[in-house]
Amino acid sequence: MRSALLQNGFRLSNEPQQADFLLINSCSFIREAQEETIATVFESLKLRDSKNKKMKVGLIGCFAERFSENVKTEIPELDFMVGTGKYHELPMILSQAYGIELNAHAALQAGDMSDSQNKLPYAWFRIAQGCSRHCAFCILPKIRGSLSPYDASSLERQWSEESRSPGSTPLREVILVSQDTISQGIDELRNIIEFFSKKDEVQWIRLQYLFPDRRVLKLLDLFQEFPKLVPYLDIPFQHVSQRMLEKMKRPSDTGLFKEILAKAVEVNPSTEIRTSLILGFPGEEQEDVETIRTFLTENTIHKLALFRYSHETGTYAGDHFTDDLSDDQKIERINDIRNLHLQLRQQHRSDLTGTIQELLVDEVAPGEIIARRPQDAPEIDEIVFLPFKKGIKPGDFVQASLDTPMEYDWMGSFADQITT
Numbered sequence: 001m002r003s004a005l006l007q008n009g010f011r012l013s014n015e016p017q018q019a020d021f022l023l024i025n026s027c028s029f030i031r032e033a034q035e036e037t038i039a040t041v042f043e044s045l046k047l048r049d050s051k052n053k054k055m056k057v058g059l060i061g062c063f064a065e066r067f068s069e070n071v072k073t074e075i076p077e078l079d080f081m082v083g084t085g086k087y088h089e090l091p092m093i094l095s096q097a098y099g100i101e102l103n104a105h106a107a108l109q110a111g112d113m114s115d116s117q118n119k120l121p122y123a124w125f126r127i128a129q130g131c132s133r134h135c136a137f138c139i140l141p142k143i144r145g146s147l148s149p150y151d152a153s154s155l156e157r158q159w160s161e162e163s164r165s166p167g168s169t170p171l172r173e174v175i176l177v178s179q180d181t182i183s184q185g186i187d188e189l190r191n192i193i194e195f196f197s198k199k200d201e202v203q204w205i206r207l208q209y210l211f212p213d214r215r216v217l218k219l220l221d222l223f224q225e226f227p228k229l230v231p232y233l234d235i236p237f238q239h240v241s242q243r244m245l246e247k248m249k250r251p252s253d254t255g256l257f258k259e260i261l262a263k264a265v266e267v268n269p270s271t272e273i274r275t276s277l278i279l280g281f282p283g284e285e286q287e288d289v290e291t292i293r294t295f296l297t298e299n300t301i302h303k304l305a306l307f308r309y310s311h312e313t314g315t316y317a318g319d320h321f322t323d324d325l326s327d328d329q330k331i332e333r334i335n336d337i338r339n340l341h342l343q344l345r346q347q348h349r350s351d352l353t354g355t356i357q358e359l360l361v362d363e364v365a366p367g368e369i370i371a372r373r374p375q376d377a378p379e380i381d382e383i384v385f386l387p388f389k390k391g392i393k394p395g396d397f398v399q400a401s402l403d404t405p406m407e408y409d410w411m412g413s414f415a416d417q418i419t420t
């Protein structure tokens with residue numbers, strides 16, 4: 001969306017109140033996301049009405065697609081809506097609606113274009129769209145459609161949009177995302193990883209959202225073949241009680257989950273695991289929560305996202321089950337599991353304390369430097385705060401000591417010279 005707009009002469013504004021268009025890219029996946037979207041819409045409309053009445057406010061993406069009729073009737077103050085899959089048409093839609101001449105300014109060259117926006121040494125690449133599975137709690141296949149096959153030309157296009165010119169922040173980390181990454185198949189994933197492995201400036205390649213099926217075991221073999229793959233496994237289990245997994249229409253072979261976790265560490269002992277769990281799915285009993293407690297105690301999970309079950313019309317669970325647990329019960333279970341997880345991760349955190357690690361510098365601010373280990377995904381996992389040091393730029397690799405663990409992040413100090 002950003003590239004399409006920039007290529008057609010639009011410019012990004014750092015001052016929302018001065019913008020001609022305010023675009024809200026939305027999510028409708030679960031109730032919290034819907035609430036956040038609605039709150040953002042009303043904040044934006046307030047900004048328009050109080051600061052810049054000429055501004056046009058548009059709702060883009062998933063929420064606009066899923067609830068278009070409701071939004072039209074309930075928030076008529078919105079100027080326009082554009083659903084998923086139409087991001088690239090946005091310049092044309094705005095041009096037609098508001099009589100804007102496209103390419104009114106000379107479009108910037110691809111390198112200049114991304115340099116003007118990309119100050120970060122990492123970027124996400126979408127390798128596929130949609131999902132062909134039928135998890136009982138998930139609305140996504142209905143919103144995004146079934147899984148699209150990998151398209152090499154789309155990857156080339158995304159690469160050119162992200163390319164950086166000499167002297168600007170290099171692209172050090174590539175994060176491969178889709179709704180169901182493993183279903184591209186091992187051969188395709190191999191091609192994609194190879195494509196990025198050949199790019200000299202890219203040093204880290206991260207895979208996200210690996211559905212826990214047997215192919216993950218094969219995928220782990222690629223970690224030895226491609227050393228740029230970071231020691232990080234993002235594998236959402238969603239539950240670990242067999243009974244609940246069956247109700248959720250998810251793979252219920254928790255033996256496989258354990259096999260995957262064991263192999264990940266065997267392939268590289270420094271691998272860290274991220275998973276997510278949904279608490280409060282219909283019919284969940286206290287014994288299912290106990291099963292989670294046992295699983296977490298017996299298997300090392302370094303990073304854990306916990307979601308409160310959201311009862312969504314249009315999903316199998318939303319249409320066939322009763323949302324039989326109150327929000328308070330769901331939150332209580334989440335808090336219980338979160339506390340256990342925080343306690344269990346202490347050992348790993350103390351093992352890391354005082355170690356020297358190679359970190360990627362993400363941001364340099366006046367008083368501090370923000371960097372990250374390869375085991376931490378940007379904007380999700382832990383960061384390391386380092387003291388400001390002249391000469392260090394985003395995209396540099398530095399040696400640093402992890403001095404003090406904070407609740408989630410770290411305070412660190414430089415241990416060595418910079419490597420670029």
Ligand code: SF4
Pocket residue numbers: 131132133134135138139140141179180211
């Ligand atoms: S695999 Fe993920 S995106 Fe697909 S239906 Fe299941 S939860 Fe939804």
